[in-house]
Amino acid sequence: MSQQFLIRGGSIVDSTRDETRADVLVRDGLVVEVGPNLDSAGAQVLDASGCVVAPGLVDIQVHFREPGREDSETIETGSRAAALGGFTAVVCMPNTNPPLDDAAVVQSVLSRGRQVGLCDVRVAGCITKSRAGRELAPLGELYDIGVRIFTDDGDCVADANLMRRAFEYSSALHGAVIAQHAEDPDLVAGGHMHEGEWSAKLGIPGRPSEAEIVIVARDIALARRTNGRYHVLHLSTAGAADLVRIAKAEGLRVTAECTPQHMTLTDAACEGYDPVFKMNPPLRSEIDRDGVRRALIDGTIDAIATDHAPHAPETKEVPFEEAPPGMLGVETAFAVAHTELVATNILTMRQLVARMSFQPAAIAGFGNEHGRPVAPGERANLVVIDPLATWTVDASKVASKSRNTPWAGRELTGRVRHTLLNGVPTVINQETTK
Amino acid sequence: MKHLLSVDDLGGRAGIERMLELTDGFLAVTRREIPKIPALVGKVIVTLFYEDSTRTRLSFETAAKRLSADTMTFSVASSSVKKGESLLDTVQTIEAMGIDAIVVRHGAAGTPHRIVNWTDASVINAGDGRHEHPTQALLDAFTLRRHRQGSLDGTRIAIVGDIVHSRVARSDVKIFNALGADVTLVGPPTLMPESLEDWGANVSYDLDEVLGDVDVVYLLRIQKERIAGGRFPSLREYSARWGLTAQRAARLKPDVVVMHPGPMNRGVEIANDVADADISLITEQVTNGVAVRMAVLYDLLANPTSSERVS
Numbered sequence: 141m142s143q144q145f146l147i148r149g150g151s152i153v154d155s156t157r158d159e160t161r162a163d164v165l166v167r168d169g170l171v172v173e174v175g176p177n178l179d180s181a182g183a184q185v186l187d188a189s190g191c192v193v194a195p196g197l198v199d200i201q202v203h204f205r206e207p208g209r210e211d212s213e214t215i216e217t218g219s220r221a222a223a224l225g226g227f228t229a230v231v232c233m234p235n236t237n238p239p240l241d242d243a244a245v246v247q248s249v250l251s252r253g254r255q256v257g258l259c260d261v262r263v264a265g266c267i268t269k270s271r272a273g274r275e276l277a278p279l280g281e282l283y284d285i286g287v288r289i290f291t292d293d294g295d296c297v298a299d300a301n302l303m304r305r306a307f308e309y310s311s312a313l314h315g316a317v318i319a320q321h322a323e324d325p326d327l328v329a330g331g332h333m334h335e336g337e338w339s340a341k342l343g344i345p346g347r348p349s350e351a352e353i354v355i356v357a358r359d360i361a362l363a364r365r366t367n368g369r370y371h372v373l374h375l376s377t378a379g380a381a382d383l384v385r386i387a388k389a390e391g392l393r394v395t396a397e398c399t400p401q402h403m404t405l406t407d408a409a410c411e412g413y414d415p416v417f418k419m420n421p422p423l424r425s426e427i428d429r430d431g432v433r434r435a436l437i438d439g440t441i442d443a444i445a446t447d448h449a450p451h452a453p454e455t456k457e458v459p460f461e462e463a464p465p466g467m468l469g470v471e472t473a474f475a476v477a478h479t480e481l482v483a484t485n486i487l488t489m490r491q492l493v494a495r496m497s498f499q500p501a502a503i504a505g506f507g508n509e510h511g512r513p514v515a516p517g518e519r520a521n522l523v524v525i526d527p528l529a530t531w532t533v534d535a536s537k538v539a540s541k542s543r544n545t546p547w548a549g550r551e552l553t554g555r556v557r558h559t560l561l562n563g564v565p566t567v568i569n570q571e572t573t574k
Numbered sequence: 575m576k577h578l579l580s581v582d583d584l585g586g587r588a589g590i591e592r593m594l595e596l597t598d599g600f601l602a603v604t605r606r607e608i609p610k611i612p613a614l615v616g617k618v619i620v621t622l623f624y625e626d627s628t629r630t631r632l633s634f635e636t637a638a639k640r641l642s643a644d645t646m647t648f649s650v651a652s653s654s655v656k657k658g659e660s661l662l663d664t665v666q667t668i669e670a671m672g673i674d675a676i677v678v679r680h681g682a683a684g685t686p687h688r689i690v691n692w693t694d695a696s697v698i699n700a701g702d703g704r705h706e707h708p709t710q711a712l713l714d715a716f717t718l719r720r721h722r723q724g725s726l727d728g729t730r731i732a733i734v735g736d737i738v739h740s741r742v743a744r745s746d747v748k749i750f751n752a753l754g755a756d757v758t759l760v761g762p763p764t765l766m767p768e769s770l771e772d773w774g775a776n777v778s779y780d781l782d783e784v785l786g787d788v789d790v791v792y793l794l795r796i797q798k799e800r801i802a803g804g805r806f807p808s809l810r811e812y813s814a815r816w817g818l819t820a821q822r823a824a825r826l827k828p829d830v831v832v833m834h835p836g837p838m839n840r841g842v843e844i845a846n847d848v849a850d851a852d853i854s855l856i857t858e859q860v861t862n863g864v865a866v867r868m869a870v871l872y873d874l875l876a877n878p879t880s881s882e883r884v885s
Contacts, residue, residue: 337772344683454660459683459688460682
């Protein structure tokens with residue numbers, strides 16, 4: 141028996157078109173028909189009136205904490221939160237315990253993701269063994285089981301020679317990308333927030349913007365030398381954005397992402413010492429925030445990624461300097477970006493979908509499965525978004541196992557209504573289907 | 575005022591002056607034959623110190639006892655914190671015993687601000703990381719004001735040393751500025767805060783250039799550990815360039831006074847003989863500390879309808 145769904149009354153936005161009114165018929169995992177007033181016979185109807193129908197969102201930086209910290213998030217709770225946020229694919233960072241530097245551990249995460257079935261769960265592999273920054277992890281072995289992004293995220297690969305070798309070695313692995321958490325460890329040692337006016341006032345040791353700038357400058361030089369493929373994770377400074385802009389103009393294989401928080405919030409959010417606003421790299425000055433936003437708008441930054449970083453409540457109920465860095469993101473990312481950039485007419489819906497779906501899918505090497513045009517024959521990984529819906533973020537009601545959202549109490553415009561993964565709804569009317 | 579977390583909580587110049595006047599009254603109490611009044615009978619004050627301290631903790635406990643409050647001392651070394659109890663649980667445990675105020679010192683900036691969310695008691699910041707130390711600022715202002723005929727207006731104050739790591743510097747700059755003084759921060763560039771936006775202070779890297787123009791030299795403790803972080807090359811070099819040596823002290827104008835929050839490193843930021851000289855207000859700072867903390871505890875905790883009025 142074949143399952144059919146008719147997404148009725150929406151406007152399609154994808155890599156090939158902008159706001160085209162059409163119904164979408166989905167059967168056996170695929171989009172089978174796109175056009176006005178399709179027949180609903182035998183299909184479950186998903187109402188999309190007033191909504192945008194787009195390829196499912198893709199988040200290339202999440203932490204689902206499994207294995208190791210299942211008290212703060214699991215692949216199941218993370219997948220549920222991601223599906224509610226409109227994501228059909230995520231890339232889990234390898235800083236789990238044990239870390240993802242081993243094919244067996246990677247396989248176990250991938251298989252758990254498939255078992256949960258709410259989101260296409262992919263992983264990034266470590267650049268170095270145990271993320272210790274000394275020897276290369278088995279990049280080829282991980283590549284062979286599908287890993288395309290390599291990073292020691294959470295830690296920066298500080299050793300320039302090892303970074304050079306990672307670029308060189310991975311250049312033999314077609315489609316592989318070396319992604320960096322760009323913060324020089326010596327410059328940020330002991331720091332807990334952006335170094336500047338606010339850190340000086342609050343007495344919190346700082347992490348200077350230059351820690352990111354020097355690493356991105358160095359890595360771009362190494363990428364040029366090795367013809368390596370380089371991706372800057374959660375870019376947070378105007379200076380690093382300028383470096384990426386120049387590298388792209390030069391034709392280097394360099395991409396970058398930013399988080400919703402780095403393009404929206406500033407270090408002033410730390411005024412009340414609430415560790416919910418603590419992350420690495422830190423929320424920065426207005427100058428950096430504006431620089432990141434400009435780079436996202438002009439295309440220097442290719443993707444919005446959340447760095448979804450759940451932390452159990454008790455780990456954040458401590459002094460600022462003792463709390464772990466990181467914020468939730470997947471449930472709110474689209475709405476925050478939409479509120480900030482589309483509802484304000486800075487970006488079009490299509491430009492936002494580019495930055496949250498097909499561009500990150502291409503960086504992560506699964507652009508043939510996610511971020512596809514909404515067209516017959518394509519895999520039905522789709523999201524239906526109501527751009528006019530307004531809602532207020534309630535930290536106590538998130539699907540994530542943790543509550544550390546920096547958006548609590550914020551009113552947002554734009555909300556995910558339905559999400560379909562491989563032709564099957566994971567979310568209908570803002571509720572997960574399993 | 576319910577809590578004292580920062581000099582900002584005192585309510586500007588008027589609030590600071592009111593607290594200093596209240597301190598005058600309590601200083602008189604401390605000089606009585608029986609230096610104790612029943613102002614806070616039945617109140618319970620906890621000192622919760624996550625960092626070692628001699629003078630501040632003893633000063634608060636003495637102040638509390640002179641106001642007839644009951645005190646509980648929580649010292650981390652011999653407590654459940656050693657068994658891994660979180661700050662939140664510790665605060666809630668103390669709270670459950672029925673308390674009126676928590677005096678907290680912690681190595682992390684903003685810890686008292688966090689505790690405010692977890693308790694109904696008044697919270698007093700006795701030093702949080704490199705952030706603030708408001709009762710030190712009050713006692714410094716009080717001590718200095720007595721030596722400046724009751725006013726700091728136009729007083730030129732040099733604060734010398736490790737500004738970036740100093741909670742005393744942050745609080746003192748605020749209180750001295752609020753009282754009309756003119757503050758200059760002096761030290762190596764590596765010990766200056768990353769930004770001085772809104773601080774309202776001048777900066778100099780040359781102590782000798784500043785010394786001829788000041789009324790007060792306020793020295794901060796220099797820690798050897800800063801050498802490892804590349805902040806300066808050696809204690810010897812620090813002392814030669816920024817220490818108040820006997821030679822430099824000899825060049826000061828006759829009415830200049832020297833202050834230090836303690837504990838001192840004699841021979842580093844302050845020469846041994848200068849620390850003990852007549853121009854030094856250092857022991858007077860300690861004496862006044864008790865009266866200032868009596869004023870703060872009284873202001874936060876006394877029930878105005880039932881308590882004894884002070885002098």
